[in-house]
Amino acid sequence: MLTAKLALRIEQLETQFLLKEEKALQDVNQAVKRENALSVAIQSLSTWISQLKKQGTDEELLAKGLEVREQLKEKMRAVSAVILESVNEQYQTEFSLIQFIEGQEGAYYTNGILNILHRSGKIHELFQKLLADIIPIHPKDEYPLARQMKRKFVIHAGPTNSGKTYESIEALKDGEKGIYLSPLRLLALEIYEKLNAEGVPCSLLTGEEEIRDSHARHWACTIEKADYHQLFDVAVIDEGQMIGDSQRGFAWTRAILGILAKKIHICCSINAVTLIKRLIMDCEDDVEVIYHERQTPLIIQDESFSFPKDVKVGDAFIVFSRKKVLQVAADLGKYNITSSVIYGNLPPETRRKQVNLFLNRETEVVVSTDAIGMGMNLPIQRIVFLETEKYDGSGVRELNSQEIKQIAGRAGRKGIYEIGFVNALKAKKNIATKLISSDGDIEAAFIAPHDETILGLPFGSLKERLKAWMNHEIRTAYFRLADISEILELLDLASGYESVIPIEVLYKAVTIPFDYKERELLKQWFFYIDCLKMQRNRLPKPRRRKHGLTGLEIYYRAIGLYYSFSRVFQLEFDLRWIKKERAKTAEEIHQLLKEQNKVFELI
DSSP states (O other), X not given: OHXXXXXXXXXXXXXXXXXXXXXXXXXXXXXXXXXXHHHHHHHHHHHHHHHHHHHTXXXXXXXXXXXHHHHHHHHHHHHHHHHHHHHHHHHTOOOOHHHHHTTOHHHHHHHOHHHHHHHTTHHHHHHHHHHHHHSOSSGGGGOHHHHTSOOEEEEEEOOTTSSHHHHHHHHHHHSSSEEEEESSHHHHHHHHHHHHHTTOOEEEEOSSOEEOOTTOOXXXXXXXXXXXXXXXXXXXXXXXXXXXXXXXXXXXXXXXXXXXXXXXXEEEOGGGHHHHHHHHHHTTOEEEEEEOOOSSOEEEOSSOOOTTTTOOTTXXXXXXXXXXXXXXXXXXXXXXXXEEEEOTTSOHHHHHHHHHHHHTTSSSEEEEOGGGGTTOOOOBSEEEESOOEEEOSSOEEEOOHHHHHHHHTTBOOTTTOSSEEEXXXXXXXXXXXXXXXXXXXXXXXXXXXXXXXXXXXXXXOHHHHHHHHHTOOOSSTTEEEOOOHHHHHHHHHTGGGTTTSOHHHHHHHHTSOOOTTSHHHHHHHHHXXXXXXXXXSBOOOOOOOSOHHHHHHHHHHHHHHHHHHHHHTTOBOOHHHHHHHHHHHHHHHHHHHHOXXXXXXXX
């Protein structure tokens, strides 16, 4: 029975691979597929041969099987040589097949030449040698124009509600040409409107919109949109402690090392001063540090807090998920307590409308995530932590001291409330301890790969290049590599596009910020990639596909993806439609959120 099956298998393999004339290999991808098919055939035949050897019967058939297997191996080596020739051409190397097969024939015939090649570390060594030649020892030297200047930095350090940003903006207004760099679109918009209202013409540039004033010599931008080619008199870098953020911190590092301004004001928490000073001194620029004191006292209340019995007008309740924000707002609504809500996915226009309700006393309290902790000045008398743990992308953890200070510091607005209060539903002792504890200095600044570095490498897929950068050894101790795992995950999902669109196009596409874990947005992104492949000069507008609050929020972000994709690839787009749909969608979300008793059921 075994001999009959083996005879049949040998006949099949001879017919498939040895007797008929095979078509010439058109490209390396076809060669890899052929190599894989031969590898499977060799492994299959080896299994049959092993069983026949154990039986010790039919020596003639065994000899035939061994002969055919050797012919298949010879064929596989020939195909592998084609693959290796392509590798040598791509990586400018002179690898030979024998140097990788010798001593590990079993692994080669099982896994193929590319697997053996990568396991050898030779390609990794090539990338690292190139990167060592391209990337300077200190990141400051990636900004030669800034190194030709003698810049003056003023670091404004202190807690929230200490006037850091106010003093910096006053200095910005006095400059003939200036730029404000913000972590949030909402803050950039606030400064844009403030400067224009005070007679300083200003343009706005964020990932979501661009408003140019032909008379303006000032810009309010989100920090990722910083211009490193124009010369400014004054620059303001807000929330400088973000330099230690693993995902976005690189934008602050770039701004400090590379912005072309004669005078640069940095607003930051005290624990960021040592690191930022070190960067500035490495650049051989001048630096002055001004420490700011909080303008109103912040007091932890002794009395316990019970929800909703102890709710007071002017309170802000802190939780750490959108779902919880909406749930708390709905619960308050049942007791006829009106609230404004703030969370990360809320459109900036809606967030502002919600804030204005509170400013105008149309709502009594605020329910927010930690989104309230960055640059939002509200007339809050008391911050109440309903939760003291948050999910940070990898797991649930306790709030750290800096997060507690950033959030709690929003209580007590000078001129409205002369004292700010803090309370918590649970773990109040922990909150109190962290609120008065001294923060350890931020230890490292994050850096990201420059486009010119990744695209300038002479070989490798985009994923190979980015992974090589991730493995690059930083030669200055207090820098860390940014977390680019989301870009790599997106590249995995889009792996089939590497062979059909230019690498620089794919790189631009995967670095457009959007929530790829949201199925509808990912589907839209892929559709737009297909439009690029077909060389369309205009992208289809998104449509709202889901109802309720979630549907509106996704649709708003889909409009943003349409705008961002069109701008990045310089395609035609309908700006009037974008503005109209954004405003309409943001207003619909706002109106829905005002239905306090219903909103949680409408998600």
